[in-house]
Amino acid sequence: MGKITGFMEFERIEEGYKPVEERLKNYREFVIGLDDADAKKQSARCMDCGTPFCNSGCPVNNIIPDFNDLVFNQDWKNAFAVLDSTNNFPEFTGRICPAPCEAACTLNVNDDPVGIKSIEHAIIDRAWAEGWVTPKLARHKTGKKVAVVGSGPAGMAAAQQLARVGHDVTLFEKNDRIGGLLRYGIPDFKMEKSHIDRRVEQMQKEGVTFRTSVMVAALPQDTKVINWAKETVAPEQLQKEFDAVILTGGAEQSRDLPIPGRDLEGVYFAMEFLPQQNKVNAGDTYKDQLRADGKHVIVIGGGDTGSDCVGTSNRHGAESVTQFELMPQPPEEENRPMTWPYWPYKLRTSSSHEEGCEREFAISTKEFMGEKGKLTGLKTVRVEWKDGKMVEVAGSEQVLKADLVLLAMGFVSPVGSILEAFGVDRDNRGNARASTEFTGGYATNVPKVFAAGDMRRGQSLVVWAIREGRQAARSVDEFLMGFSDLPR
Ligand SMILES: Cc1cc2nc3c(=O)[nH]c(=O)nc-3n(C[C@H](O)[C@H](O)[C@H](O)COP(=O)(O)OP(=O)(O)OC[C@H]3O[C@@H](n4cnc5c(N)ncnc54)[C@H](O)[C@@H]3O)c2cc1C
Ligand code: SF4
Structure with a gap:
């Protein structure tokens, strides 16, 4: 354990983001990782718990208290060795994992958890930069x-x-x-x-x-x-x-939404839309790329995939972006003693949401509307939950303008x-x-x-x-x- 009083002395440190105007101009990563001094402070907050809930909250069982201690002592090479022993690709998870380990961190009972993901990110980026990530060749071949x-x-x-x-x-x-x-x-x-x-x-x-x-x-x-x-x-x-x-x-x-108008031009699965942009970013040409430029975009589905459609639409230059979620808006803060060490149900605002997006909760889409085979809007209704069943709110029907609808309702x-x-x-x-x-x-x-x-x-x-x-x-x-x- 790096510093016995660290969790009382230091606040959790969040990784930085480049400004929205700058990041919307391209598809590059925009998270600014911790420098050595901040990584040391972040890891100083770890209490090296007798029962490290972070370790069991992490699906690959990363040995978190150990690498926290090593980072505190600036022993980056051994911190990498510990991380590498449980996770083949920490540079993937250090960027895009929602970090169930942090939800499980003991500090999360009544304080902010250790920023474990930012430490993981710092370790693996350092390891690549230093040339410590090398092939591990098998000592012998099995012939299988x-x-x-x-x-x-x-x-x-x-x-x-x-x-x-x-x-x-x-x-x-x-x-x-x-x-x-x-x-x-x-x-x-x-x-x-x-x-x-x-x-x-x-x-x-x-x-x-x-x-x-x-x-x-x-x-x-x-x-x-x-x-x-x-x-x-x-x-x-x-x-x-x-x-x-x-x-x-x-x-x-992908989960479909088989309602009237589903066949209109302008209604697509998220997974028809997102991979095309990945391809273009990779230098491929796409003749009829699905694009959101100047369009009123509605993303149906409130999860990660939907949020990725929001970020991509904003980078295309959409006129407006709205995201629908069927369920009611979750609370801003979880009831920590009730949920810890499990994944809490609470409102999550992604970096894509921060870039510009209206979010509508408890809303259901009844019909896609169009002219000459092309989408022009959709008919919605507000919903509420009674005795575990979803019911429509009488008189709440509305028609919204839309040129592009992206279905992101899971798989x-x-x-x-x-x-x-x-x-x-x-x-x-x-x-x-x-x-x-x-x-x-x-x-x-x-x-x-x-x-x-x-x-x-x-x-x-x-x-x-x-x-x-x-x-x-x-x-x-x-x-x-x-x-x-x-x-x-
Ligand atoms: C838009 C989006 C955003 C996401 N964001 C996150 C996130 O931020 N964080 C996170 O942790 N998770 C995220 N997820 C979930 C995460 O990506 C998946 O859980 C994870 O990739 C699953 O890994 P996998 O190896 O099981 O399958 P996949 O990643 O789906 O890979 C399966 C591969 O198998 C190939 N394949 C399928 N059938 C065949 C076949 N018959 N022959 C040859 N190849 C085949 C497919 O082409 C595909 O390349 C996201 C998912 C989506 C769709
Ligand atoms: S639960 Fe939190 S404080 Fe305890 S060992 Fe893990 S990261 Fe450190």
Whole structure:
């Protein structure tokens, strides 16, 4: 523990943001990380709790009190070693994790939690700058071949862990670049894609083979989700050529809003809109890019994806941006003794909201309205909740102008075709059925086929995907070798 009285002496320090006018001009990251002096103060607040709730609140179980202490003592190299021992990609989580560890921090009972995420961010950025992040080559090769299908954080973590213990890993991805939703979905202003490219380079040196634009499916192009595949590989081929297969294809089926007018030009899924901007940022040309310039944009769905549509629309130069949420407005402050150490229900205002956005709560959309096949507005009604049921408020119907509606109401399940093609059972939410038991975890009903990440747990977070990828890798290693030295 760095400083016994640190939590009484220092306030929590927030990372800085570049001014709104400046950041709206481009898609670059705008968070200003902590300098050494602030990182030292931030970590001085850690009490090194006997039971560190932060550690169990973190899905990858980062050893937070230890790296806090090392940062306090400015021993950055060992702080990186501690962080690297539990998390393959701290530069992803240090940027975009909502930080359940901070909600669980003991200081959060009656004070501001330690700014753990900002410390993680500082450690990993320092480690890359100093050249401490290097490939970890396997000491020997096992001769076993593993196919990983889907290159999001779950697939990347699984592939990296397995390559490091000497398996011959091939990562298949239907899109033209590696990264899953980190690459196509999450805007560049939240996480620049060079962070993924650096990891791909590291993983190539560790022996992972990347096969992009290759769809693993029974039929070519058998999906309605984004798909830039140029080649199709049949599941039977993978089962024949590889000793184990891990399915990490995400949960890509967006939730739709099948109300009158859904077919009008101007109503799109968020995941039709966001990846196009990622592609353009990567230097690709997009002939008919969906853009929000000069438009009245309404984003339906109050979560992270919706917030990313708000930030992207503002960067396009939208005339107005409004975000709808069906549920009532949450309280500004959580009831801490009631919710700690769990994730609290409270109003969350993202950096994208701060850039300019009207937020409407307890509102439902009844109809998309249009002229000559084009969207012109939508009909809404206010809703309230009575006895757990949603009821419309009589006389509250309203027509709002809209040129572009983006549906960001979450994801229902994985795209079915790949699971069906492998014969993998689904649970009652449509995800791949596989338990997370210590022995045999992540195995599906199909011999030598495993599943992890959003494809198994449903739409979730990057940090959960990394956890599942790491744990599935250990299970696969045990399955192949009879034992495993990989951490769980
Ligand atoms: C817009 C948006 C913003 C988000 N923001 C955040 C955030 O700020 N913080 C956070 O923690 N989480 C966020 N999330 C959630 C997070 O991105 C996901 O939980 C996480 O990426 C899931 O990882 P995954 O590896 O399981 O799957 P994914 O990242 O979905 O990757 C799956 C990959 O598999 C590929 N694939 C699928 N089927 C096939 C096939 N048959 N053949 C070959 N390839 C296939 C897909 O093309 C995709 O690249 C966000 C999600 C979205 C949509
Ligand atoms: S819970 Fe908070 S104060 Fe306690 S060890 Fe973790 S970060 Fe430090």
